[in-house]
Amino acid sequence: MSLDTFRQETREWLAKNCPPEMRKPSRGEPDICWGGRNWEFQSNDQKLWLERMASRGWTVPMWPKEYGGGGLSREEEKILREEMRAINARSPLESFGIWMLGPALLQFGSETQKKEYLPKIARGEIRWCQGYSEPGAGSDLASLQTKAEDKGDHFLVNGQKIWTSYADKADWIFCLVRTDPSAPKHKGISFVLFDMTTKGVTTKPILLISGKSPFCETFFDNVKVPKENLVGTLNDGWTIAKYLLTHERASIGSGLSLAGMRSLPAEAVKSFGRDASGRLDNPFVREEVIRAEIDGRALLATIERYKAEAKAGQGVGAKSAILKYAGTELNKRRYEAFMTIGGSDALEWESARSDEGTLAREWLRTKANSIEGGTSEIMLGIVAKRILNLPEA
Amino acid sequence: MIALDEDRIMLRDSAREFLTDKSPVSELRRLRDSKDKDGFSRDLWRGMKDLGWTGILVDEANGGSDFGHVGMALVCEEMGRTLAASPFLSTAVMAATALGRGGSEDQKKKWLPAISEARAIIALAVDEGRKHAPEKTALKAEMAGNAFKLSGEKSFVVDGHVADAIIVAARTEGEPGDKNGISLFLVDAKAPGVSIERVIGVDSRNNARIKFENVNAVDALGETGKGFGLLENALNAGRAGIAAEMLGVAGESFDRTVAYLKERKQFGKFIGEFQALQHRAAHIFGEIELLRSLVLAACVTLDKSPDAAGQAVSAAKYKACEVGKLAVSEAVQMFGGMGMTDEVDIGLFMKRARVTQEFLGDAYFHADRYALAQKF
Numbered sequence A: 001m002s003l004d005t006f007r008q009e010t011r012e013w014l015a016k017n018c019p020p021e022m023r024k025p026s027r028g029e030p031d032i033c034w035g036g037r038n039w040e041f042q043s044n045d046q047k048l049w050l051e052r053m054a055s056r057g058w059t060v061p062m063w064p065k066e067y068g069g070g071g072l073s074r075e076e077e078k079i080l081r082e083e084m085r086a087i088n089a090r091s092p093l094e095s096f097g098i099w100m101l102g103p104a105l106l107q108f109g110s111e112t113q114k115k116e117y118l119p120k121i122a123r124g125e126i127r128w129c130q131g132y133s134e135p136g137a138g139s140d141l142a143s144l145q146t147k148a149e150d151k152g153d154h155f156l157v158n159g160q161k162i163w164t165s166y167a168d169k170a171d172w173i174f175c176l177v178r179t180d181p182s183a184p185k186h187k188g189i190s191f192v193l194f195d196m197t198t199k200g201v202t203t204k205p206i207l208l209i210s211g212k213s214p215f216c217e218t219f220f221d222n223v224k225v226p227k228e229n230l231v232g233t234l235n236d237g238w239t240i241a242k243y244l245l246t247h248e249r250a251s252i253g254s255g256l257s258l259a260g261m262r263s264l265p266a267e268a269v270k271s272f273g274r275d276a277s278g279r280l281d282n283p284f285v286r287e288e289v290i291r292a293e294i295d296g297r298a299l300l301a302t303i304e305r306y307k308a309e310a311k312a313g314q315g316v317g318a319k320s321a322i323l324k325y326a327g328t329e330l331n332k333r334r335y336e337a338f339m340t341i342g343g344s345d346a347l348e349w350e351s352a353r354s355d356e357g358t359l360a361r362e363w364l365r366t367k368a369n370s371i372e373g374g375t376s377e378i379m380l381g382i383v384a385k386r387i388l389n390l391p392e393a
Numbered sequence B: 001m002i003a004l005d006e007d008r009i010m011l012r013d014s015a016r017e018f019l020t021d022k023s024p025v026s027e028l029r030r031l032r033d034s035k036d037k038d039g040f041s042r043d044l045w046r047g048m049k050d051l052g053w054t055g056i057l058v059d060e061a062n063g064g065s066d067f068g069h070v071g072m073a074l075v076c077e078e079m080g081r082t083l084a085a086s087p088f089l090s091t092a093v094m095a096a097t098a099l100g101r102g103g104s105e106d107q108k109k110k111w112l113p114a115i116s117e118a119r120a121i122i123a124l125a126v127d128e129g130r131k132h133a134p135e136k137t138a139l140k141a142e143m144a145g146n147a148f149k150l151s152g153e154k155s156f157v158v159d160g161h162v163a164d165a166i167i168v169a170a171r172t173e174g175e176p177g178d179k180n181g182i183s184l185f186l187v188d189a190k191a192p193g194v195s196i197e198r199v200i201g202v203d204s205r206n207n208a209r210i211k212f213e214n215v216n217a218v219d220a221l222g223e224t225g226k227g228f229g230l231l232e233n234a235l236n237a238g239r240a241g242i243a244a245e246m247l248g249v250a251g252e253s254f255d256r257t258v259a260y261l262k263e264r265k266q267f268g269k270f271i272g273e274f275q276a277l278q279h280r281a282a283h284i285f286g287e288i289e290l291l292r293s294l295v296l297a298a299c300v301t302l303d304k305s306p307d308a309a310g311q312a313v314s315a316a317k318y319k320a321c322e323v324g325k326l327a328v329s330e331a332v333q334m335f336g337g338m339g340m341t342d343e344v345d346i347g348l349f350m351k352r353a354r355v356t357q358e359f360l361g362d363a364y365f366h367a368d369r370y371a372l373a374q375k376f
Helices: A003-017 A044-055 A074-086 A096-108 A111-122 A237-258 A264-272 A283-311 A317-347 A358-366 A376-387 B006-022 B025-033 B042-050 B068-082 B088-102 B105-116 B228-261 B275-304 B310-340 B346-358 B363-373
Strands: A128-131 A147-150 A154-165 A172-178 A189-195 A201-206 A215-226 B122-125 B140-144 B147-158 B165-171 B182-188 B194-200 B206-217
Touching (some): A096 A111, A096 A128, A096 A172, A096 A189, A096 A237, A154 A172, A172 A237, A189 A215, A189 A237, A237 A317, A264 A317, A283 A317, A283 B275, A283 B310, A283 B363, A317 A376, A317 B275, A376 B275, B006 B068, B088 B105, B088 B122, B122 B228, B147 B182, B165 B206, B182 B206, B182 B228, B228 B346
Parallel strands (some): A128 A172, B122 B165, B140 B165
Antiparallel strands (some): A172 A189, A201 A215, B140 B147
């Protein structure tokens, strides 16, 4: 099929199948469809939209068809995104399964695992969470201590995770565990999957400065995990962890730059108005805003360039650390600007007109951007060591 | 967005090879210390011709190699890496664009092959005051009899002292500040009434202050009174070229800094082991990556739709000013006392970066222009 035909057919299909409610601007978090066994759809349109998109494999457009994907090429996927944007269609499904576990399984999973897990991710039937950080293993992730002992037909998992996003709402977890305590720290880690309803798993939400609790502490007390739930090779889980972190960093960087974002120039005009020449009537704010706009453009161009280079077989590798670093630092800058531009309106926390402090809560949330998935300092360290080859201290 | 294809990678590699061989930084020192009368090497310029660079933006019918703006930027970047002095930007980029886009058939036939064959050097005279502000052009072109007469002064005319001809932005109507009423004229550098004063800059490169006293201007380039768009075409190509050169200046001074961090020892360690320096170096690397994308994006836009490239070009030049300043300042700081010496090259990169920041609009100019392009 030619790309033009594909675009035409996609446009027609979307026009017919995207329900009206799903074309309203997303308010972000409250309008996201995460899916899962216990998911309560916010509307019938949200449910319809997920079902229709999943039936075409378009919740994960580029995954192979046999695993529930759409089997689209990069160009076709781009067209799909453009056509969805053209009618303001919301994303039918977001999940850690799509962003992280799926790509890892496609790369490292057995055929059985791919067939078992991927279609359920694509259809939004299972909601996943990620068990990485521990109280004593944050930036130094590889020092994690949650242990999984070999008990013949199963692993016995004991320990604690922290910052587990939506653990209290997730159905399953992909988790890093120590399977060889005597090996050097990177060499004794394995990557396992298990059901969050397994006996011995408990979660406890953590109240954040934003007033929300997207993260949990997660405890494992003699949790039995079947051996077949090991992904990849025993004790080689760090390879998968690194792959996933690279993926996560790239997607945090790109996600921030692409999300249905508030417009800084528009907000600034609301607060300050324009002068006779049409310029914002505050040159200091204007410069701050334009710096952020140009840096946003630079970030997008870099994401696109890396994609093009990866496709042309020119390695990108550790450079994804730059996207994570630049994207998150920029997002924090942008939100500081939104707060100052918004003035006293931006400070409202519990009020109807601020929609219960949406902006202030988003602002506080951005502070985590440069911590989660590897801090800015870790990113700079990666660039210094892996790209610049600066000597280890 | 694109990745460089094989042809372009070859162009970049051959540019790097040619310039490191024929025009290393020591060549700029030679030109400076020998007080060379041209400020660049004519042999080098002919060598650039042999590689097809002089005609890089000229169509094949007029003897050019027509590599486009992406190719142009690759060459400029490599020139930035070795601080190579040549009339490339004035002649092969800006004059070639003005003539190619706005020239009559006769003008094209006369000048474009001459540019491609390195027979002519053409400077673009725009700035009049301290700051780049093309729409504020005040130099008067008044009709006397059947010809315009030019009166006024131009400054910061790069390669003006060696130019065979000058493209002059003049005002035929309206007031300084109006985009309407600006006209471009081709003037012989030796015409009566033209006096050219060579100015050697902080970067040991050359520009000129040029006085026009009742200079006959019979050779209009494009439609008189409506020259601003054409001028912008030429300037945008030049701005993208200078941004690419700045990418090279920043990239090379950064690479040299990273090499220094791996060889300089203090407190019994390589200074590159200190996290305080590692993180700053990594930050600069990231900034250079972002700049590279904006330069490439601007050139892709110039190749596709040159009349709609203003905003993309301003983004690139803005970022080039910021990243250029950061990279060379940090380079001097990390080289420590050695960075302050004339013996070490790093100071030369800082000097060049300063001039390129100013040339064709500084960061503030381009931030403002970027904002105006989105009505902000």
